[in-house]
Amino acid sequence: MIEFINVNKWFGPIHVLKNINLHISQGEVIVICGPSGGGKSTLIRTINRIEPIQEGEIIVDGFSLTNPKTDAAALRAEIGMVFQHFNLYPHKTALQNIMLAPMKVRGLSKKQAKERATRLLERVGLADKCDNYPVQLSGGEQQRVAIARSLAMQPRIMLFDEPTSALDPELINDVLDVMTSLTKEGITMVIITHEMGFAQRVADRVVFIDKGEILEIEKPSDIFVNPKHDRTAEFMSKILHIPLVPNNKKERINKAE
Amino acid sequence: MITGVKITILIAVVTSVLSLLFGTVIAVMRNSRIKPLRFIGKLYVEIFRNIPGLFWLLFFYFVFPEILPFDLGKKLNAYPYYPIVASIIGLTLDNTSYVSDILRSGLLAVPKGQREAAISTGLSRVQQYQYVMLPQTFRKILPPLGTRMIHNFKNTSLCMAITTPELMWATQQIESITFRGLEATTIATLFYILISLSLGAIIILLEKYYKIDIASITKMEA
Amino acid sequence: MEFLLEQLANFKFYLIGAYPRGAAGGLFLNISIAVLCLTISFFIGAIFGFGRLSCRKFVSYPCIIYIETIRATPALLLVFWFFFFIPSVLGKNVSLFWSAVIALSIYSTAYQAEIVRAGILAIPKGQMEAALSSGMSRFQALTLVIIPQAFRIMIPSFVSFFISLFKETSVTYVIGIVELLQIGIIVTQRQPNRMFAAYICMAIGFFVVCYSMSHLARVLEKRLGIHDLSSYRPTVCRADLLLKPCEAKNLPTQNPT
Numbered sequence: 001m002i003e004f005i006n007v008n009k010w011f012g013p014i015h016v017l018k019n020i021n022l023h024i025s026q027g028e029v030i031v032i033c034g035p036s037g038g039g040k041s042t043l044i045r046t047i048n049r050i051e052p053i054q055e056g057e058i059i060v061d062g063f064s065l066t067n068p069k070t071d072a073a074a075l076r077a078e079i080g081m082v083f084q085h086f087n088l089y090p091h092k093t094a095l096q097n098i099m100l101a102p103m104k105v106r107g108l109s110k111k112q113a114k115e116r117a118t119r120l121l122e123r124v125g126l127a128d129k130c131d132n133y134p135v136q137l138s139g140g141e142q143q144r145v146a147i148a149r150s151l152a153m154q155p156r157i158m159l160f161d162e163p164t165s166a167l168d169p170e171l172i173n174d175v176l177d178v179m180t181s182l183t184k185e186g187i188t189m190v191i192i193t194h195e196m197g198f199a200q201r202v203a204d205r206v207v208f209i210d211k212g213e214i215l216e217i218e219k220p221s222d223i224f225v226n227p228k229h230d231r232t233a234e235f236m237s238k239i240l241h242i243p244l245v246p247n248n249k250k251e252r253i254n255k256a257e
Numbered sequence: 258m259i260t261g262v263k264i265t266i267l268i269a270v271v272t273s274v275l276s277l278l279f280g281t282v283i284a285v286m287r288n289s290r291i292k293p294l295r296f297i298g299k300l301y302v303e304i305f306r307n308i309p310g311l312f313w314l315l316f317f318y319f320v321f322p323e324i325l326p327f328d329l330g331k332k333l334n335a336y337p338y339y340p341i342v343a344s345i346i347g348l349t350l351d352n353t354s355y356v357s358d359i360l361r362s363g364l365l366a367v368p369k370g371q372r373e374a375a376i377s378t379g380l381s382r383v384q385q386y387q388y389v390m391l392p393q394t395f396r397k398i399l400p401p402l403g404t405r406m407i408h409n410f411k412n413t414s415l416c417m418a419i420t421t422p423e424l425m426w427a428t429q430q431i432e433s434i435t436f437r438g439l440e441a442t443t444i445a446t447l448f449y450i451l452i453s454l455s456l457g458a459i460i461i462l463l464e465k466y467y468k469i470d471i472a473s474i475t476k477m478e479a
Numbered sequence: 480m481e482f483l484l485e486q487l488a489n490f491k492f493y494l495i496g497a498y499p500r501g502a503a504g505g506l507f508l509n510i511s512i513a514v515l516c517l518t519i520s521f522f523i524g525a526i527f528g529f530g531r532l533s534c535r536k537f538v539s540y541p542c543i544i545y546i547e548t549i550r551a552t553p554a555l556l557l558v559f560w561f562f563f564f565i566p567s568v569l570g571k572n573v574s575l576f577w578s579a580v581i582a583l584s585i586y587s588t589a590y591q592a593e594i595v596r597a598g599i600l601a602i603p604k605g606q607m608e609a610a611l612s613s614g615m616s617r618f619q620a621l622t623l624v625i626i627p628q629a630f631r632i633m634i635p636s637f638v639s640f641f642i643s644l645f646k647e648t649s650v651t652y653v654i655g656i657v658e659l660l661q662i663g664i665i666v667t668q669r670q671p672n673r674m675f676a677a678y679i680c681m682a683i684g685f686f687v688v689c690y691s692m693s694h695l696a697r698v699l700e701k702r703l704g705i706h707d708l709s710s711y712r713p714t715v716c717r718a719d720l721l722l723k724p725c726e727a728k729n730l731p732t733q734n735p736t
Contacts, residue, residue, distance in 0.1 A: 050373055077379025087374035091392050100388055101378035146374075153378055307689035308682050309646035312660060319667070320678050411553035418653065425555065438563035446556050453551030 001026040001157065001188050002047060007056035009042060016042050017053070018212040026156075027186045031199040031220070034209040035235055040192045043209065044159050047190065048072075048079045061156065077105050080150030084162040086142040088134040094121065094145045095130040098152045106153065113152075120148040124178050140171030147178055158182065160191040196239055200224060208232045261427030262448060268341065268423060269410040272348040276409070279349065280356030285386060287361050298357070305354035311415045314347040318419035321346075344416035344423075352409045359401050363394035396467050403460030407453050414449070424448060493662055493680055506684045508658045512580055513645040517591075517637070519584040524591025531596055542592070549589035555650045558582040562654045579651040587644055594640060598633035599625060631703060638696040642689050649685075659684050 002024040009017040016039050024030055032040050045051040046058060049065050049072050058065040063075055088097050098117035102108045108116070121127050124144040126137075134142055143163055150158060160179065164172045176198050183189060183202045193199060199206060200220045208216040208223065208231075215229045224240065227233040237243050287298035305313070318340065322330035333339050367390050375389040395402075417426035428445040432438040493505050530542035549557075561582035565573050602625050610620035652661040663681040667674045 048377055050376055073379050073381050076377055079377065081377035083370055083374060085370055087370035089371065089389055091396055101380060104384050104388060105379045149378065303690065307693065308685045309649040311649045312681060312685060315660070316678055320674055323674055414553040414555045415650065439567050442556065442560045442563055446552055446560055449553055449556060450548055450551040454547065
């Protein structure tokens with residue numbers, strides 16, 4: 001579904017993605033984690049070409065993103081994206097926010113779009129807020145509207161860029177619940193999050209990125225308990241508040257004993 | 258004098274609408290990725306902002322017909338409504354530069370995430386501007402835009418210089434017939450004040466109408 | 480090009496008119512009218528600006544009426560009106576130059592007043608609170624803390640207002656003042672076949688002055704890190720900035736612009 005082949009990216013002199021190779025198959029739920037500034041956001045943004053890459057190739061759904069013939073807008077319509085800061089359109093109500101793209105990109109009639117939007121709002125538990133402007137909604141509600149907005153395009157891939165890190169702690173669960181319910185629908189999902197409990201529940205694989213490199217790709221059960229790499233271990237222990245020792249050191253310790 | 262008021266309003270409305278249209282085009286051009294387009298936009302704004310509107314009126318009335326291929330210019334000069342047309346061209350071009358500047362600063366102030374959100378739902382470049390960026394910009398720049406439009410209305414008085422039969426010109430005519438300059442000018446002033454203030458009131462009403470939107474735009478940026 | 484070269488012979492005429500032998504004129508006159516008006520109106524404008532901030536209605540209302548009325552009137556009309564008004568009051572003719580200076584000064588007081596008011600309102604509330612809590616009187620706080628800061632903020636606005644005032648000086652040609660535009664017209668009347676070149680000379684004259692001033696404004700904005708306030712019209716009335724303490728509940732509510 002999504003294939004990264006030797007992807008490299010620079011912001012001016014800074015090498016932000018180094019030789020990324022990653023294959024994500026259909027229906028898979030991938031969680032990306034790692035320290036901030038490590039290239040997580042950039043990686044996820046290259047998937048819908050909001051950030052262009054300088055080297056390598058990304059193939060999404062059979063189309064190469066580096067090929068100039070690829071219609072980026074059409075491809076993006078198949079990829080939903082949820083942002084850290086929601087990015088709802090402030091001049092439109094919740095319902096209008098959801099209806100815009102289906103009407104203008106998919107060519108749905110106003111009635112069909114409204115029907116779909118209402119259904120999605122119900123699904124994220126906000127049926128009563130349809131005529132509210134974003135400013136009248138709490139952060140968690142805004143983020144759920146943003147998820148509904150992406151879902152309205154019936155995407156086959158969903159990208160989540162730290163969807164809960166701008167939220168107050170008590171609002172996070174509502175958003176995570178909606179996301180958990182999505183994982184059961186066979187949509188390919190790529191999620192950046194620091195909610196490790198959530199990651200453990202839903203992720204098929206966890207990718208750990210630091211300094212622009214993929215250090216580990218593992219099943220959640222492995223990466224949380226038995227990290228291979230020093231930096232992964234350090235990061236995980238900080239996040240999970242438990243001391244972890246990487247595999248290779250364990251062996252060394254065992255040998256020493 | 259009443260005909261004068263009508264023509265003044267006509268010129269003001271036409272130039273405002275046209276300059277809003279062109280202003281949007283120039284602002285989007287100046288925001289574009291393509292360098293020549295940006296350059297043309299900037300050149301336009303610099304030229305028209307740095308030379309008084311009165312100059313452009315005189316230019317389009319006196320000089321423009323001269324530099325056209327011969328026949329066209331003569332036809333224009335013979336055309337009885339040419340003063341009005343020249344006023345509209347001159348004022349529109351002048352006002353466009355200001356409007357586009359206001360719009361551009363509005364566009365620059367739309368958070369980057371808004372555009373990214375629009376891109377990620379697959380909206381095309383035109384649609385991004387049409388449904389996401391420009392509506393927000395317009396709501397935000399309503400107050401300075403309103404001030405500008407009032408200014409544009411006041412600038413229509415300059416058209417008297419090229420014998421456009423608008424309010425100020427009519428006043429001059431009355432003065433030259435009756436020699437009661439002070440009275441005629443006072444009445445004209447009252448007309449201008451009345452219309453400008455009611456325009457101001459309309460803008461305040463518009464702001465009230467969009468209040469929730471404006472509030473939300475400002476708050477979301479904070 | 481040769482048109483232009485011919486016009487260069489007239490260049491002195493464009494710049495200072497027939498000065499050594501006759502009256503001063505041309506670009507020099509535009510600049511001197513603008514500078515004079517700016518200086519005169521700065522002080523009067525400041526008074527009206529502060530007056531509008533006052534909480535005493537008999538002070539603020541006349542100021543509001545004055546400012547709004549002048550702002551609603553075209554500069555051209557004010558120039559005309561004073562041209563007729565001054566002789567009818569004084570019973571004798573004043574020179575055209577002073578009549579124009581008075582009219583444009585009156586015109587610019589209203590705008591300067593608004594710049595002053597915007598500058599003062601742009602100072603954060605905490606400044607006044609800090610000054611008051613250190614034991615200063617309201618007047619001291621205003622003159623020692625608020626105004627010095629506000630003045631800095633106003634500088635770019637004054638420059639850009641100067642540009643528009645400079646352009647407005649061109650309207651004085653209607654009462655027969657021999658400024659740049661009038662000179663251009665005189666030249667075209669003498670040499671009708673050189674019309675285009677004459678207009679180009681006028682354009683260059685205006686452009687050079689305005690462009691260099693707007694460049695200065697930009698440099699100032701960048702260096703001082705502040706923006707032009709001249710198109711910003713504050714609608715907020717803040718209790719802490721009023722010249723005399725009065726109850727906040729009598730104030731108009733804040734308008735979010």
